[in-house]
Amino acid sequence: MSRRLSRPLWALATVAACLLVPWLPFLPPYWITLGNYVGIAAIVAIGLVVLTGEAGITSFGQASFVGFGAYATAILTTRWDISPWLTLPASLAAAAVAALALGAVTLRLSGHYLAVCTIAWSTSLFYVFGNLEIFGHNDGITAIPPLVLGPWRLVDTQSYFSVVWLGVALAAWLTSNLLASRSGRAIRALHGGAVAAASFGVDTMHARMLAFVHAAVLAGFAGWLYAHFQRAVNPTPFGINASIEYLLMAVVGGAAHIPGALLGALLVGVVNDELQDLLPRLLGAPGNFETIVFGALLIGVLQVSPDGLWPHVRRLLSHLPGGLARPAQAEPSATAEPLPRREMPPADSPVLTVRGLWRRFGGLVAVGDLGFSVRAAEIVGLIGPNGAGKTTTFNLLTGVDRPTSGEVEFLGHPIAGRPAPAVARLGVARTFQHVRLVRTMSVLENVALGAHLRGHAGPLAGMLRLDRTEEARLFAEAWRQLERVGLAGQALRPATALPLGQQRIMEIARALALDPVLLLLDEPAAGLRAGEKATLAALLRRLREEGVSILLVEHDMEFVMGLTDTLVVMDFGVKIAEGTPAAVRHNQAVIEAYLGAPDDEADAPAGAA
């Protein structure tokens, strides 16, 4: 790959650019200063890529975290003469602690409640900054010492440019590493729906908190840079309008992309700078008229191009030679050691036992007094007409929903009412009736998400790329499962590019990546052609031979009858029959449930799905 630069070369080029650009002879200092502000804002916007773009959390409070970072260093350096380099960890910690506290209270809230809540606490914090003695009231804190590096005082705008943009590069590098790592996949999985993420062992609250804290720490870092550049802080730049501007940058640039954050920061910064001069002259009065343009810009971008400008720019760039980066893990690693496997229970021992399971929604009994069991290396089919309660049962068994009462025992562990990640950890994997994939991920990454619980690397290891060995093993496992289900050829395509039938197969690969003892499949054969169904049946038989137990919901009777060892038939939430396929086929209650009782032939043919 000669036309692509290798990693160390990229790093070297970036550092050189950060050091040399401000000294280019034709660049006026005014532009360099503008570049400093753009860089500081870009760091905040990169945080929003994780928070808003990937975790789907909209925050109107990022400027408050910038404030925490800026005030922390301002107070420590002016009151106690502590070196700014030593206050950097304090600034990051201040933002992190604030984020942990605010997140603990508010992150459980759903989308718009949380967003409105961020408006409330950021407004509140603005008045706290302006009214407390320690923050210097509305006048703020002045005479903050500059950064000093050996013999150099970094007071001129050119030297500071290098500091800021090295900071931007570092923030971008750490953040893109994080997003590509195991923890980052957990954050990105939130986008595909919390249910799917939780079913593969992702602690969704933890993932949301991680995104929140990461964004806050970056904002705190920006605040530290701001304080030592400006050498004075007051509450104004940490108010709600500044927060809205940061969000505007992320949205305009493209909230799901790090280069988009840079683009957005640059655009908003430059436009802001131009308008602050132009508009008051045009309107003949001083004032912040640029908000009109920003508001219109926000509305316009979301109406015309909700993904921001970066995807368009990238499309243009991809026509240039060497434009598009190679995706990570583009081929299976030949050297990665296989992940350890779970020991399967001995054949015929009980794996799943359900006793007296109830689920009521108000007055409606969705599942009533259900009981059945699945033994090791057995395929059990759960069938019944539409609305019989099959999917509800799946949700109860996997911790997505809580039973009203009843017992569920898996390998001797009571799991009724346990949260979904805990159930997944014991070795229960599932697919969904309505495919739940992470739209922003490739097929391979979606499958790797299934192996989430088989890795252990934390966010810090991910950010610093200390997780390479484990990542290689996780992706090798994902490749293996894709080969097993026959999708290896599609591994690098976006998951959304697959036809629906193949998306279901991909979900099976994802479930297998968990190394499950029990596999729950919700209508796996729906949307498959006859040949594909045969391949699927063969795969499930092979899994059974390997000792995996399978519980499947399916409407395709030919598929079910040929494959399952035992059938459980439900109607209106109640079990009406259980037995071998042959016995169930001739069961009178089952025939009536599907075809109607002989004496009400008027509405007989309905429901023969």
Add this chain to the structure above:
Amino acid sequence: MDFSIALILVQDGIVNGAIYALLALSLVLVFTVTRVVFIPQGEFVAYGALTYAGLQAGQVPGSVGLLCVLGAAAFLASLWAERHQLGAGRVARLAAGTLLLPAAIAGLAWLVVPHHPGVVVSALLALLIVTPVAPYLYRVAFRPIAHASVLVLLIVAVGVHLALTGLGLVFFGPEGSRADGFTDAIFDFGTVSVAGQSLWVVGLAAALMAGLSLFFGRTLTGKALRATAVNRVGARLVGIGIERSGEIAFILAGAVGALSGVLIVSLTTIYYDTGFLIGLKGFTAAIVGGLASYPVAALAAIGVGVLESFASFWASAFKEVIVFTAIIPVLLWFSLRHHGVEDEE
């Protein structure tokens, strides 16, 4: 603090709370019908207040220009949105609603102002000028993306707030205004004296709430709005136009905001950007009501008003801090009550 001060504070709190209650109701209404978290609600308060104050001071208020500008924008946005199905009749009706109507209102203001209109005429005229701004905004900003997620609509609403604040500065200038109330009568009840204006505020707020509840309970349009709020697809299937419902919800929100402004401008000085904080207090109340329940939101609004007035007595610098932090225990309760995994929309 003695009992009489407490009584004064409670009275102040109820008066402000009544206004927050109106705003909270309007926020709940707009959210349930259109899924828009209507952040710019507060700007309508400021616009209503400054328009009324302008009329009282014998000026043609700046909002007349704003109305015409936004009307024209709505005209263009509607033409674009309906470009594939436009007939001459439709264009004429659009022009009447978005170009002629603002012009007529502007003309009316021009005619009335030199005659020093009384408080009631000024109030009505202020409502007339400010209210149509809301449906125009709906057409320009929200209708084109009516099916986007709640979060996207919220960010757009913040964009509208940002733009309206700037426009407020253009059309009203940076000076604050205060105006006379409907009355300066003071009633004495033993140890307490109650300002007539306070009675006006609470009375009008109560009447408006009663009116809205009649509207939703008894009229076909009101029922259609409720239907849209409960189930958008279902409402569509039975022939209720979502866009029409959205527009009506915005008209009501604009009117409620403007009226709140007319009421509040006699109690405190209003600047072009004061509205945001006032609207946010309405929000605090609406959130307590879960953005769904009108009575809970109204009660919470009174609570917010009383809390605010006591907070400003004890720690006036931290008034806003206290009011906006009060939302956190409520949210905490929400989040603790909330179990299991759910997918967001």
